[in-house]
Amino acid sequence: MAGVQRLAAAGLAVLLLAAVAPAFAVDYTVGDTSGWSSAVDYDTWAKGKTFSVGDSLVFQYSMMHTVAEVSSADYSACSASNSIQSYSDQNTKIALTKPGTRYFICGTSGHCAGGMKLAVTVSAADATTPSTTPASSPPSTETPATPSDPGMDTPSSTPDATTTPATTPTTTTTTKSTGSTGGASGSEARSVMCLLVGAVGLVMMG
DSSP states (O other): OHHHHHHHHHHHHHHHHHHHHHHHOOEEETTGGGOSSTTOOHHHHHTTOOEETTOEEEEEOOTTOOEEEEOHHHHHHTOOTTOSEEEOSSEEEEEOOSSEEEEEEOOSTTTTTTTOEEEEEEEOOOSSTGGGSGGGSGGGGGGGGTTHHHHHHHHHTSHHHHHHHHHHHHHHHHHHHHHHHHHHHHHHHHHHHHHHHHHHHHHHHO
């Protein structure tokens, strides 16, 4: 039973992909109804069209013509001797798989010089570009928060000045108390000396 469900799910996925893919890819018939022939100006035909990755070019032509994909230099020189790929099946479909410019000419002698040449620029759509624009605005809200900090630090430093004079009287009081203690001990010593001298004098008199 589980195997049947997996097969059904896989079949549904394939059908969905087949239905969605054509909505994003475009098949361009080169030259429209005239096809790939010497009677079409392909620069004018390509102008105004947007070729994107996933699209395809369809070349329809008679047995007198061929389709050769070439480099930019060979495109300008109308040379098919070093073609990247060459086709002669009279109904050629070429997928545009990556961004860049691709060059096509007819390989039959003299036909490229007569106008059978096509250059298409393939672009890759970027849908994420506009979404990044509003993301840069929030940092502006943090600007007013910085001036308030130094303003709060200014009054906090004022009370420190009051604590400085508070230590001064304490030191003065200690100094005075030490001086009075020294004076008391000196007077007591003098009294004791006087008593001893008096006692010695009494003994000697006796």
